[in-house]
Structure formats: C-alpha cells, structure tokens
Amino acid sequence: MDRRIFLVLLLAGCSSPSSPNLAQATPAPAPTTPPAGPAAPPSSGDAGFDEWRGQFRTRAMGAGLSAGLIDRELTGVTPNPRVISLDSAQPEFSKPVGDYIKGTVSDERIARGQRYRSELPFWPGIEQQYGVPRDILIAVWAMESAFGAVQGDFDVIRCMASLAYHGRRRNFAEGELIAALRIIDSGEASRAQLKGSWAGAMGQTQFLPSNYLATAVDGDRDGKRDIWGSSNDALASAANLLAKGGWVRGQSWAREVTLPADFDYSLTEGPRETPDWWAQIGVRPADGRPWSAADLLAKAQLAAPAGASGPVFLLLPNHFAIRTYNNSTAYALGVGLLADRFAGGAPLVTAWPYETPLAIGDRISAQTALLRLGFNPGEPDGVVGVNTRTALRNWQKARGLTADGYLSMEMVRRLNVEAGALPAA
Numbered sequence: 001m002d003r004r005i006f007l008v009l010l011l012a013g014c015s016s017p018s019s020p021n022l023a024q025a026t027p028a029p030a031p032t033t034p035p036a037g038p039a040a041p042p043s044s045g046d047a048g049f050d051e052w053r054g055q056f057r058t059r060a061m062g063a064g065l066s067a068g069l070i071d072r073e074l075t076g077v078t079p080n081p082r083v084i085s086l087d088s089a090q091p092e093f094s095k096p097v098g099d100y101i102k103g104t105v106s107d108e109r110i111a112r113g114q115r116y117r118s119e120l121p122f123w124p125g126i127e128q129q130y131g132v133p134r135d136i137l138i139a140v141w142a143m144e145s146a147f148g149a150v151q152g153d154f155d156v157i158r159c160m161a162s163l164a165y166h167g168r169r170r171n172f173a174e175g176e177l178i179a180a181l182r183i184i185d186s187g188e189a190s191r192a193q194l195k196g197s198w199a200g201a202m203g204q205t206q207f208l209p210s211n212y213l214a215t216a217v218d219g220d221r222d223g224k225r226d227i228w229g230s231s232n233d234a235l236a237s238a239a240n241l242l243a244k245g246g247w248v249r250g251q252s253w254a255r256e257v258t259l260p261a262d263f264d265y266s267l268t269e270g271p272r273e274t275p276d277w278w279a280q281i282g283v284r285p286a287d288g289r290p291w292s293a294a295d296l297l298a299k300a301q302l303a304a305p306a307g308a309s310g311p312v313f314l315l316l317p318n319h320f321a322i323r324t325y326n327n328s329t330a331y332a333l334g335v336g337l338l339a340d341r342f343a344g345g346a347p348l349v350t351a352w353p354y355e356t357p358l359a360i361g362d363r364i365s366a367q368t369a370l371l372r373l374g375f376n377p378g379e380p381d382g383v384v385g386v387n388t389r390t391a392l393r394n395w396q397k398a399r400g401l402t403a404d405g406y407l408s409m410e411m412v413r414r415l416n417v418e419a420g421a422l423p424a425a
C-alpha cells in the first residue's frame, strides 16, 4: 500500500470514537452528525481537524470569503500526515555550502540555461520592464522547478489546511490558505490547477499563494496569470518579485574578491561600503578586472561563506534582493553564480574547500560550548545563523584565530575541548 494512503487511514482510524485520538491531549468529542446541505461540511473523520476547520471558517468569513466557497473547497479535505512530518523534520546533517554550490552550478544546468537565454523570445520585454537580467531569472527557474519541469503535485489547499491545523505556523498557513481560496474564487486558477510543493509553493517559480495574489503578472497578456503553464507569466512574475525586493537595474549581484594576508575576517557580515572603501583595505576583484561604473556606487558587504579557506565575495544589494525569494546566503549565491555562468562568466578563482558535514549534535555542542565560554550564540538549536557566527568570530578573535565565523569540524573540536566537553587531543 502507498505509505501516504496508509498514514491517512491510520490517522483517520485514530480518531474514530472507539480509539484514542493521538493528535489531541484531551479526549476527542464524538463526531456530531452533519446536517444535510452545503453550509456545514461533513466530518473529516478527525475531530481535532473538524474543530480547527470550524474556527478557520469563522476567521476566513471575517476576511471576506463566502461560506459557500470555504465549505466547497474544504469538504473532504483531511490533514496530510506527510506534510506535517516534512514540516517538522530537521535534517541530521547540514550540507557544507561548497557542496551545495557544486551541486547547484552543474555543467548540465549551465548548458540548458545558456540555451534558454537565446531561445526564449520574451526576455527583452521582461528585462526592459523590470530591469532584472534574464540570467538571474533563468537561474531562479532552474533552482525552483528545474526550468518548470518539477513544480510539485501536492494539493495546495490540503497542504495549507494541514499546516494550519498542525499549528507550528498556524497564522502563516491560514493566511496562505485564505489566499489560495481567493485565487480559486477569482477564477484565475482552478482547484485542480492549484498544485505545488508540500509547503505550498506553486508553479514554475514556486510562488506562495499570497505572492501570487500580490506579485504574479500576466507576461503573455492572455488575461490570466498562469505561473504553472506559461513560462512567460512565471518568469515575468519572478522579475516583478525581485524588482519589488529591491533589485537595482544595471548592477551586478556580487564579485569574488581576494583579501590581503592577515586580513581581519571579523569584517565579514559587517559593514556595507563601496568597492573603493573596500579597496583601501586591500579587497580587490579576484579576476583582476575593474568594477563597472554602476557597481562602484553600490554598498557591498563582505562574505566568506565557507570560511577563510574558501572563496570570498563582496555582496551587492542585488544579492539581498535575491534573498527575498529564499532568505539563505547559499541559495542566493547559487542563483548568482549560475547566472554568471549562463552569461559566459568564468568559474570561481578560489575553489570551495572540502568540508565534513556537521551533524546536528556537533552544531548544538559547539553552540553550548560558546555559551559556556561566555560568547552567547543564543539558544543552542543546531541552526548556525548570524548570532552563532558572530559569537564564533568573537571567540576566534579572542583566541588569536582567524575570525571567519565558519563552524568547521576543527572549530567544533576546539570549542568542546576548551569548554571541557572533550579531552584535549
């Protein structure tokens, strides 16, 4: 039996009147007999879900949706246990950024992207209107849906209802569910078309329903914003999202740079200054070519995403515009580096270093050690964010180490030794 169907049946079985409802701490009330007629949908077979649905119905009507629409679209919907388990999962190992980029910027993708940049007829119109170069849009398209091929076939209404019922991100999921219902109500897409990833990202450029309502555009001017079937619509919509996210026409997104010996790496993730400011302390383009006039006006931030032994970048404002799509440095680097290759740019001057993936236990132990040593990284949660990197930089600087804020296995070991959690080697 398909595992998904099996789990659905299992969950439905758990909430039958004769067995305990595992989803609820308190005993579930017996399902009430649904009155006939469209206004009150029949029980989903899960009393907790029915209760959430009733409360959501009131809130959605308060947001202006009709009872008929809500009941029609939520009738027969049950929580999807696969969505809930994917939402709760935290990967055991974090992929080193270099491995991620090497997987992202593949020869096969570069070749396809280079074809699309000349083959598709709609680029001049999109570039003229939004100022976002085709190479960036093709890279987003590659990353989000393998150029439109992998859009996800989850029912977005059921995904959002499942996430809202589960409760970890209830406000977010209810907002997206209301947005998805509005899309159906508008007639721009049918329920059957409203397919996406388990997290509700839809179409060739993986827009959430709220993104769709606020930002999708009708690139091919046929009267519908079809981000599933029309590449023109999807890519014009992505350009509109990046433009709204602050894309600066005519500027690049980043430059790989070299640093002088004994450089103070605590300047990474720090000030945003012009290329001339950075040049005064020895930060120069790695390829030796001059900055463009437009880029000389940009305020750029230094980043060493794989630490001092990997490539170093000055990130221009357009890097941060890409992050409106997905707020991850690695993701935005992947998009930008792919785009540079589509445009005929050379590979990076400095190779990504080989790194051992860190297990969640390694990351938590390093955070716990930093906390114990008086360098507060925030609550140890295994997520290496800006607070952890800042704490690590401060500890590295205080110990006379290269303060690149990069948590390598060697740093994990040293921290645990100093904090007394590991014997000295």
Ligand code: CA
Residues within 6 Å of the ligand: 218, 219, 220, 221, 222, 223, 224, 225, 226, 230, 233
């Ligand atoms: Ca269209």
